[in-house]
Amino acid sequence: MLLSQVVNGLSQGSLYALVAIGFVIIFGTMNLVTFAHGEVYMIGAFVGYFALGVYHLPWPVALAAGMAAAFGVGSLIEKTAFRPLRGTGHMPPLLITIGLSIMLKDLAVVIFGAENRPVPSVYETTIEVASVPVSVLQLVILGLSGALVVALRLLLQSTKIGRAMRATAQDHEAAYAMGVNVHRVFNIAFALASALGGAAGVMVGIYYNTVYPAMGSTAGLKGFAACVFGGLTSVPGAILGGLIIGVVENLTVQFVASGYRDVAAFVVMVLILLLRPQGLLGKRLRAA
Amino acid sequence: MGLHAFVPRRENSLLWGGALAAALLLPAVLRSEYVLNIAVLAGIYVILAASLNITNGYTGLFSFGHAAFYGIGAYTAAILATRLGWGFALTLPAAGVAAALVGAALALITVRLSGIFLALVTIGFQEITFLVTLNWIALTRGPMGIPGVPPPALGGYELRGNTGYYYVILALDVLTLFVVARVATSRVGRAFVAIREDELAAQASGLPTFRLKVLAFVIATFFAGLAGAFFAHHARFVSADSFRLDETFVILTMLIVGGLGSFLGPIIGAVALVILPEVSRGLVEYRGVAYGLVLIAAILFRPQGIAGVPGIIQPRGLLARAAAGEELAG
Amino acid sequence: MMTRQFPLLTRALSLAVLALAASAPVAWSADPIHIGLSAPLTGNYAEYGQLFQRAIDLGVEWINASGGVRGRPIGIIVGDSRADPKEAAAIAQKFTSDSRIVAEIGDFSSTACLAAQPIYDRAGMVQLSPTASHPGFAPGSPWSFSIVGTQAGEGPFMARYAVQTLAKKRLAVLHINNDWGIVSKDLFIKAAREMGADVIAVESYFETDKDFTGVLTKLRGQKPELLYIPSFYNEAALINRQREKLGWTDVTMMGPGSLYSPKLLEIGGDSVNGLYTSAAFFPKDPRPEVQKFVKGFEAKYKATPNMFAAVAYDTVNLLAVVIAKAGTDRKAIRDELAKVRDYPGVTGKITFTERRDVVKEYRQLVIRNGDFTLYDK
Numbered sequence: 001m002l003l004s005q006v007v008n009g010l011s012q013g014s015l016y017a018l019v020a021i022g023f024v025i026i027f028g029t030m031n032l033v034t035f036a037h038g039e040v041y042m043i044g045a046f047v048g049y050f051a052l053g054v055y056h057l058p059w060p061v062a063l064a065a066g067m068a069a070a071f072g073v074g075s076l077i078e079k080t081a082f083r084p085l086r087g088t089g090h091m092p093p094l095l096i097t098i099g100l101s102i103m104l105k106d107l108a109v110v111i112f113g114a115e116n117r118p119v120p121s122v123y124e125t126t127i128e129v130a131s132v133p134v135s136v137l138q139l140v141i142l143g144l145s146g147a148l149v150v151a152l153r154l155l156l157q158s159t160k161i162g163r164a165m166r167a168t169a170q171d172h173e174a175a176y177a178m179g180v181n182v183h184r185v186f187n188i189a190f191a192l193a194s195a196l197g198g199a200a201g202v203m204v205g206i207y208y209n210t211v212y213p214a215m216g217s218t219a220g221l222k223g224f225a226a227c228v229f230g231g232l233t234s235v236p237g238a239i240l241g242g243l244i245i246g247v248v249e250n251l252t253v254q255f256v257a258s259g260y261r262d263v264a265a266f267v268v269m270v271l272i273l274l275l276r277p278q279g280l281l282g283k284r285l286r287a288a
Numbered sequence: 289m290g291l292h293a294f295v296p297r298r299e300n301s302l303l304w305g306g307a308l309a310a311a312l313l314l315p316a317v318l319r320s321e322y323v324l325n326i327a328v329l330a331g332i333y334v335i336l337a338a339s340l341n342i343t344n345g346y347t348g349l350f351s352f353g354h355a356a357f358y359g360i361g362a363y364t365a366a367i368l369a370t371r372l373g374w375g376f377a378l379t380l381p382a383a384g385v386a387a388a389l390v391g392a393a394l395a396l397i398t399v400r401l402s403g404i405f406l407a408l409v410t411i412g413f414q415e416i417t418f419l420v421t422l423n424w425i426a427l428t429r430g431p432m433g434i435p436g437v438p439p440p441a442l443g444g445y446e447l448r449g450n451t452g453y454y455y456v457i458l459a460l461d462v463l464t465l466f467v468v469a470r471v472a473t474s475r476v477g478r479a480f481v482a483i484r485e486d487e488l489a490a491q492a493s494g495l496p497t498f499r500l501k502v503l504a505f506v507i508a509t510f511f512a513g514l515a516g517a518f519f520a521h522h523a524r525f526v527s528a529d530s531f532r533l534d535e536t537f538v539i540l541t542m543l544i545v546g547g548l549g550s551f552l553g554p555i556i557g558a559v560a561l562v563i564l565p566e567v568s569r570g571l572v573e574y575r576g577v578a579y580g581l582v583l584i585a586a587i588l589f590r591p592q593g594i595a596g597v598p599g600i601i602q603p604r605g606l607l608a609r610a611a612a613g614e615e616l617a618g
Numbered sequence: 619m620m621t622r623q624f625p626l627l628t629r630a631l632s633l634a635v636l637a638l639a640a641s642a643p644v645a646w647s648a649d650p651i652h653i654g655l656s657a658p659l660t661g662n663y664a665e666y667g668q669l670f671q672r673a674i675d676l677g678v679e680w681i682n683a684s685g686g687v688r689g690r691p692i693g694i695i696v697g698d699s700r701a702d703p704k705e706a707a708a709i710a711q712k713f714t715s716d717s718r719i720v721a722e723i724g725d726f727s728s729t730a731c732l733a734a735q736p737i738y739d740r741a742g743m744v745q746l747s748p749t750a751s752h753p754g755f756a757p758g759s760p761w762s763f764s765i766v767g768t769q770a771g772e773g774p775f776m777a778r779y780a781v782q783t784l785a786k787k788r789l790a791v792l793h794i795n796n797d798w799g800i801v802s803k804d805l806f807i808k809a810a811r812e813m814g815a816d817v818i819a820v821e822s823y824f825e826t827d828k829d830f831t832g833v834l835t836k837l838r839g840q841k842p843e844l845l846y847i848p849s850f851y852n853e854a855a856l857i858n859r860q861r862e863k864l865g866w867t868d869v870t871m872m873g874p875g876s877l878y879s880p881k882l883l884e885i886g887g888d889s890v891n892g893l894y895t896s897a898a899f900f901p902k903d904p905r906p907e908v909q910k911f912v913k914g915f916e917a918k919y920k921a922t923p924n925m926f927a928a929v930a931y932d933t934v935n936l937l938a939v940v941i942a943k944a945g946t947d948r949k950a951i952r953d954e955l956a957k958v959r960d961y962p963g964v965t966g967k968i969t970f971t972e973r974r975d976v977v978k979e980y981r982q983l984v985i986r987n988g989d990f991t992l993y994d995k
Contacts, residue, residue, distance in 0.1 A: 001839050004864075008831040033404055035537075084588055090350070090403065092591040095544050096584050098537050103580025106660050110573050114664030116852045118885045126865050133865040208828050209859050210852070210885050214662045218826050221415065221533075224408055232404065250832035258821040258833045259795055263419045270412040274397060277405050321741070322715035325708065422795065422824075431796045435732050435754060448740065450711075523707060524736045527729045530703055566708065572698055576660050 003132045005250040011138040013246020014145040015207070018200035019223030020230075020238035021149065022193035028233040029169045029189040032082065033090065036097040037197050037223065038216025039104035040077075044070035044198020045205040045215060046112060049119050052206070059122045063144075063202045070198020075191035082190065083183060101216075108213035116212040119205045141203050148199060149239060152192075165189055169233075218262075225269035231279030240280060244268070292550035292597045296469045311458055315451045324450035328522065330562040331457030332515050335464045337542045337554030339511035342468065344540070345549035346477060347504040348484025350407035352536050353394070356417040357387040357509040359531025361516020363421065366434040366526040376440035380517045387513025388506050395505035399498065402487070414533050421528040433527030437520050453522050460518060464511050469551060471507065480504055484549070545586045547596030556594050650693030651686075651946055653937060654713040656724030656734065661700035662826070665852075666726050666926050670748060671696065672919055673927035674723065677934040680914070687942045692934070695719060701726050703733030710734035714741035720946045721746065723933045728752030728797050735759050744952045746937065748929035752797050756974040761952055765936070765968055766929050767898060767978030769798075772874050773805030775980045776896060780844050780872055781813040783982065783993075784894065789815050790842035792833060792857065794849045795822040802848035802874060818842055823853070830857050834864055844870040851879040851924070854893075855886035862889040870894065875980065879924035883988055891988065896980040899928035899965040900990070911964045925965070932963035 019041060026032055048066035051057045057065075081096045123136040156162040167175040168185045176182045200219070205211040226245050230237015245265045252264035272279065296304045318324050336358060343349045361383035368374040368382055398409050421428050428434065439447040440456060447453055471477045479500050482490040491497050520526050538561070546557020564582060568575050590596075655674060657667035674694060682691040695716070697709035706725045713719050714737060721744040725731050731750040738745040739759035746763045747755065756764045780786050789810055793799040799822065807817045819840040821833045834857070837845060847854055854877045861871070872894040882890055901912045901922055911931055915923040923931070936958065937951075944954035961968040966979050982993040 001835065004835045005832060008829075008835060012829050012831075027404070033407070081584065081588065085591060088591050090407075091544060091548070092587050095541060095587045098541060099580045099583030099587065101580070102583070103577050106573065106576030106580070109660050109664050110577065114660075114668055115881065116665075116855075116885055118887070121887070126863060128865075133863075135863050137863075208856055209887070210828070210856065212852075213664075214826070215828075217662075221411070224411065228408060250835075253821075253832035254836045257423075258823060258836070259423045260419070261827075261832065262824060263416055263423075266412040266415045266419070270409055270416070273401065273405055273409045273412070277401060320715050322711040325711040329704075329708070431729075431800060432752070433729055433732065433797070435758070523703070523733055525703065525729075525732045527703055527733075529729060569697065569712075572696065573660050575698065 009247030009250040013243035017239040017242025020226035022196045025193040034097040036100040038220035040194045041197040041201035042216035045201030045211040048202030049211045066202035067195040071195040074194025078190035116210045295551045333558035335515040339508040342508040346480040353410035353414040355535035357512035361387045361513030362520040365517035365520040383517035384510045384513040388510035391509025395502040399501040547593030552595040648690040652718040654722040658701040659698040663701040669926045670930035673931040706730035706734040710737035763974045769802045769805045774809035777809035781815045786844040788843045790819040847873040851882040858889035898978040
């Protein structure tokens, strides 16, 4: 029972982690918070649904399509909404993301309709590991999340743009003064974060066999909760946070009450913020 | 002198008196119950935006939990009214005090955090409050909500039409705005602004910044609680889904579009953003899209808000100035 | 004078006039009679509000095509409430201030209906909800009516199905944590216990949850024979999918009529085979009014209607019948509505009790081979 719940928690947690990493990238590089991440995730999920469910393309293609769409939307948002407000602090960009969130959610209902769409199953089989049912899909998702994180790390460590991102995260004024095209870096960072969100959306759609316009609402909040484990700037911290929250939620369901599931995530978040705001693995983005 | 600096003072008291008189005569002009209802709603949001302005505007704190205090006020009033039979005259202050007590407790634990950390912790508090309200069935009836809250009554005469409610909310607005104006122009208000502008410097110059920040929360949450009590007796049915993070966003956007840190800002923002969704009902399914677009446009073109303090949102840093002026090569 | 001398001519002339009149298109010389519709057209419950709107539009189309009510067409004025109590109240203010509107249909959720109730009550306008099942709603005001049938009827029906028909003794419940879910759970459990069953576990989920693996794992540990799930069809589909993924196949699944929808099959796939449910509205019901509705809905919207569409369809037709008898005075409509007896709705016979809700009849259903079928045994 305990082990089952832990497995459940790790699967859900890996999806939270992907969303959380997106936030960390945005906050770490641009020092901004976005409340529209859930909607970018939803757009990715819908594109993935169309690719997989309507055009019957293989799921890796659907994943790529969802990520590409989210990347594009993210880049557009950054260019039109964040760039003009460069340097005006936290509030105005945050407000814009609130406006975007409202707009995109309702636009999705207008364009896609309000109903849940059925996403076809991928990897239906369930295996038994130590008498705990684990679905192959859960393993694939864990693997994929891991792969995306490794890819991200490679990007940050070994590519020119990655180095530019790290420099910008450390001190964007200095980076600018040194000739780094900070505007481009911000745009790519935001788009990249959005692509990760889109990936999470596609995987959630496949995992739960459904996508719908309101699906982004809670994803964003849980993503925030996960970020704080990394002091908002550490990618490994965000991953750890996502996994921990997933597990804590399921253990709460098992040992406390199902109604308090979400409370657990937020209580943990508040405790970390109060007791250790730099997070459990509080390091800066550059060392991630 | 810009809109942002407009505060009731002896010099412009004629203007404010005129505004008050106009407000008093409004029901005679507006005649329709439906339009009066919108006026009442605007009145509630004026209190909510103006009180949020104390923490988020004047003091520069990022509180995202305001709807939770609104809810605490509403539930306090509803519970006292339906279980103990208290009238509005008693539930109103009780609601304010309850919200302020929780606000003080929250502030004591959290104001040492700043910026995004404070924002996240208040979001966490907001969500936790919502979920606890939903689950604590013995106290709040959970998802069933609390129906049957009686309207305010004066000597046996119960408020029936919206005209009565309008005058009550107008009175509450005057009270709130009076307090806000006094605070804004007092030493405490200037201390709040000093904290917003540069907290370290404020500390260095001897201001008790911790206590001041807690005070800001207490004032803000007290008035949010009052608004909640009014809501309970007006809507007469209280349920947790009226007080979620979305509602905090509504109040925050009113404040920011109207103008953070100014006296007129919350008033303008509340009125504008209550009227907008009502008049755009004709857009039906595009209403939300239009609302979002208006918000985005408002922030892009006037980030400090309609009546906001221009300096509050000044592009800082050479990067920002570059974005505002020159273009980067490549 | 001429008519007496030429009776045949007169008859021919009369017939000719009648024929001409019948073939002319109906030109409305009168204003429409307006009915307000308050429902979530955007937001988290948009799916259900849009179903209301579609079913009502279909009903109105047919009513108007056959001459309208008292020679006037019906017009629907729509307000998007997002199932938000505050919006529903604002719309109520709008509708009651509009003298053209004679009655209101809505809202979807009980909390929205309850928030709007004092306004319709004070202004004196019928508030006819297709789906409000909060037991305090309809009795709360003489102007409030609900036709979905409270759980006071469906709960015991489902309990009988589970305990007596299917002979299950160890029951568990997983319900949505809103007012409808709580009432459904309470009434089911009460009836089931009275029939001698053991309810060994009760868990809830929050309306936006989509991951049930935690709570399903917990319930599985209690080894119930039957799991009753008062939920909407989207979540029910997910619950079943995840139950299958967990490999928990030795439990009987059952849910109330809210599950009745083609979407349950679409999203749930194979995992919902063997699920027991009920319906007051069943598209395969041979009654002519049901078939007419189902065929018309499918033709117009390319989808089979579910219970939510059906109840909305009944509300507008019911109002049309009542207005035809009582006229357009708001109070007269209310009084006539309260007297409705045995109206043949597609969701069954509608008779309002003195509490202004309806006692419905249900059918036992089960899903076999990817389709809803009547349970026979």
